[in-house]
Amino acid sequence: MAKTNIVQAINQALTEEMERDKDVVILGEDVGRDGGVFRVTEGLLDKFGPDRVMDTPLAELGILGAAVGMAAYGLKPVVEIQFMGFIYSALEQVFSHAARVRARSRGRFGCQLVVRTPYGIGIKAPELHSESAEALFCHMPGVKVVVPSTPLNAKGLMLSAIRDPDPVIFLEPSRLYRAVKSELSEGGAAMPLGKADIYQEGKDITVVAWGTMLHRAAEASEGFDCEIIDLMTLKPFDEEAILASVKKTGRLVVVHEATRMCGLGAEIAAFAAEEAMMHLKSPVIRVAGPDAVTPMARLEDAYMPDAARIKRAYETVMEY
Amino acid sequence: MAKTNIVQAINQALTEEMERDKDVVILGEDVGRDGGVFRVTEGLLDKFGPDRVMDTPLAELGILGAAVGMAAYGLKPVVEIQFMGFIYSALEQVFSHAARVRARSRGRFGCQLVVRTPYGIGIKAPELHSESAEALFCHMPGVKVVVPSTPLNAKGLMLSAIRDPDPVIFLEPSRLYRAVKSELSEGGAAMPLGKADIYQEGKDITVVAWGTMLHRAAEASEGFDCEIIDLMTLKPFDEEAILASVKKTGRLVVVHEATRMCGLGAEIAAFAAEEAMMHLKSPVIRVAGPDAVTPMARLEDAYMPDAARIKRAYETVMEY
């Protein structure tokens, strides 16, 4: 088995699923001849032709809106938004349509589509190429939100995302694209959405993280007995896994890159404050971006939670 | 002094501020001749003319984008979005521009504008006329978010919002527009943003709410010794007021209409779980909308937290 990175893993998942199911189509900017700016869709145009791998005009709202119509008609579109910072013009299509078609039509129509987009700080690109706005989608009933952290779960989760009958926002940590490798077999299994992974067992601190921050949280855990949960599906998230761990450790740290206020960390902390309050020995700490927009390349490392900040949080909760 | 409702109070604030400052202009759909679908801008076209009260084409993104350009040039636009459910197409202009102009230009340009929009369940109108998506904006660094609950604070907060150098999202609970009255004097004072109001003092339970839910939370408090905080400014919210109260009561209930996951309630609960953990005697409870989109009129009352649900939360925290 060859070592595979996340780009290749997602490419494999797309390829296999498109071979298996002819209703799966890809559309987005530069996904065809160019293979996507990160090469995630490389080779797919040649393999599946321009009817199934569509280079679109530069029009995010139009792309997502068209995908909603395709899904209504029975296709299973996988949309690429070139960077998460460029999805904002298409939010209405996600919030007012993709997420609501099923409820609005009382189940007569669904909206089986996947929106893939690179996400988070990582590549020192210009402004708006480093957004981590997962919480916006987590706040939206009717959609699912997924963030992989390794090639293995990237492939498994992508297979599930495409097969899932609900719209899935699939956020790909651009920093990890080529930085993490797994051994990956062809035809590998789908991984269920909604289930977290106990990335590392421990008994003192429950740490919840996803994507890039998972690796940081793990890196910072040396010297602490952390139970690290790789959330993977952010909505709906695995409440049982968090609860079981917090009941064991009595301490909770959530780490994410996004700005703190109303981030997903708030939900997880609030969840614990509601359902595990009597088990908590210490304050719940969020290590997250400050109340400022993601800066440009020169300052992005200062913005992003680093191992030192995460360690400080571990130390703080261990004081109790 | 005449009894005034919220519609009139905001109209007064707009009128007085437009008289005081000729850079203040209004733009939006039907804000001119029609006076806005809720009549908030009634009479302003006649008073200030079509250069300062602009009926625009039906184009939310264009309206907000134009307002950003006007603000850059030095005007102080007050934009009306006809209902909060129609702001989604303009989110990119808020998130990627209004909120960032100052940071992007290192203070050379700002973006002094107000976005007013009716918000929440309340008028039994068709779909998407009942959104309460405040959390989306609370998650966005660089903007401020305000929700009034009475004519008095509606006027005071609107005056401050227009004068504030940052972009302010001003959410007007449509259910309260004509339902709550205050005695209001002309030329009344601006109320500072960022300060909560202790709507009702109490010693057993801290209740945080805003807009329509403030009144429900108060209604449900009979028989409980609740300290009810009217948050008013949701971002940045008054951390001191909440902290002081929670330290006193040891119990916290947050009530909001929006769906629970990643709502502002999560932030407030998480804030308490981080900063007041050792004072909390009971779980922090959020009374909020379920994980479903706001239903149409027939089911909206079922969706919206009612006094019974809120009471149940009070009972639950009092069990500890």
Next chain:
Amino acid sequence: MPINTVGRFEVKYLQVVSEEGILDSALAPALSDTEIRKFYEAIILARTFNGRALSLQREGRIGTYASILGQEGSQVGSALALAKDDWVFPSFRETAVFLSLGYPLHLMIRYWMGDERGMKVPEGVNIFPMSVPVGTQIPHAAGAAMAMRIRGDKRAAAVYFGDGGSSRGDFHEALNIAGVFRAPVIFLCQNNQWAISVPRSKQTRAGTIAQRAIGYGIEGLQVDGNDVIAVYKAMKDALERAKAGDGPTLIECVTYRLDDHTTADDASRYRASEEVESWKKKEPLIRLRLLMEKKGILAKDYEDSVLKEAEAAVDRAVQEAEAMAAPDPADILNYTNAALTGRQKKEMKDLGWRK
């Protein structure tokens, strides 16, 4: 080549039946008397329904309602041109389209009662649920049409929107994408002269909305929207082109919203009654009746029976709609995702919605 012309364009306006009821036989599509009667019957049904909906609203038996009075020509003419397997993407003011395509009347009433079950489109009827955010449905039609092309289905999609909707970015992105992919889609703009209180002249400085098509390299045409036959013809032609692989068409139906924007609106605040009166004289039923009279196919007893039938159908529908059990709050959660999540199950229990 100092300064030369690199493009020349025209916008045409189509009218088949004049305001005096004279049919231009060179332009008229081949239509049997039965077919013409169908237009009449559909307009009467729609108008009867519309009138009843307005009374139901006044009586508090349904919620806010958007009248279609005056727009039946555009809606019926275009809807009856569609094939059974074509798809429709409506806004909230397409009652006559729904009814012409056989949408159950009681569901329509149920919808305006504020009940999602009213948009549970029956199997076999290819209408997407109506879209409330103006213009946002336009890209859906482009996408569905792209899907038809991809699957090789000889079908088309039709999307309805207003003059206001034509100002939205969705309009632009959808028409442009559809043009690029030569998607079989008809963009039908009912220019009813008003977007709530904003007149057409303030919606855009362009003389017609049809001329927008030029910017996307697609077909565009302005039609007398109060001439049901002209609308039918324009739509038929456009559908044919679409299905032949010749791409999308933008059709602007010039018509008029005779009533208030919705029952929550008071149009007298912003428009002169003379304007309304002048358009009343052009409304589509007058025209069609003149034509039918000239053709001798509008006998009094036929007229009476059509009206009676329409009224009976609407009566039945109101009864049926009002007899339906109240919606189940559990459905708020039941239809959010394909299956309930753990959290949703918990909420269901906490809210007492689970039996």
Next chain:
Amino acid sequence: MPINTVGRFEVKYLQVVSEEGILDSALAPALSDTEIRKFYEAIILARTFNGRALSLQREGRIGTYASILGQEGSQVGSALALAKDDWVFPSFRETAVFLSLGYPLHLMIRYWMGDERGMKVPEGVNIFPMSVPVGTQIPHAAGAAMAMRIRGDKRAAAVYFGDGGSSRGDFHEALNIAGVFRAPVIFLCQNNQWAISVPRSKQTRAGTIAQRAIGYGIEGLQVDGNDVIAVYKAMKDALERAKAGDGPTLIECVTYRLDDHTTADDASRYRASEEVESWKKKEPLIRLRLLMEKKGILAKDYEDSVLKEAEAAVDRAVQEAEAMAAPDPADILNYTNAALTGRQKKEMKDLGWRK
């Protein structure tokens, strides 16, 4: 009036200097030799800067950079037509616009180093910070122009975007609104034939982007974007109309992106080198040089001195940019709001950013 024409439109293409360098004196604006030299000097400065930026990127001294090679004619021609108090709304590929308007070179470099201070536009320079999300700056220009009109200022706004940007909803809403309000704004589309890997032919089925103007009832014109004089003239005329109250103009500059999309791109993956080679022959400097040679105003020593000066200016700028102290992390919070909130002060302390 069965079927008749209700609109007739033309799109014109303007070229003033032919590819052989022949000036059409009937069309040419009055330009002194000094003014023509200004175009030359601005192009040389921009091209020198651009070349240096590309090397700096290869050496890892700046980040991803978007080359303007081939587009200097469109940028310099339009920028030099602007008055000092007009406003500009640029995208990320307008280096020659910035430099032609006197933007400090070292700030430009600093920006591409990934440092916000590079977009702290000096007082007196009316350029809005460059917009990275494609097309989103177009409504800003419409709004600023509306503000100018409201204030009665005889100024105009100019906004730059690409062929890709013309597909976005922002384009549509902005042009339409500007048309309705007769805002003094010039929409300048640099159609450089590519949006990353998507060719112009797949961006829209319309033959020109200029013809979009028809749909908004505003002026539109296609210009040879590699003819700096033609661009200058088109822009001058448009500005004059705008300031006279005659509303917006859409100008499509037909040009070509000779380099990769950015330094992170590899254009050989998706376009043929023959295409690039054929456009190289038309690039704007060749044209301008031919004209100047014919006019006898391109002496060797002048050429040398212009180049030397440009190189010296760029050298100084690189030094200055690299000599600047590293940006202060505290500024991440300092500039989010007009004043720090309580929470931001706390974060500042927690992060150790407050001294």
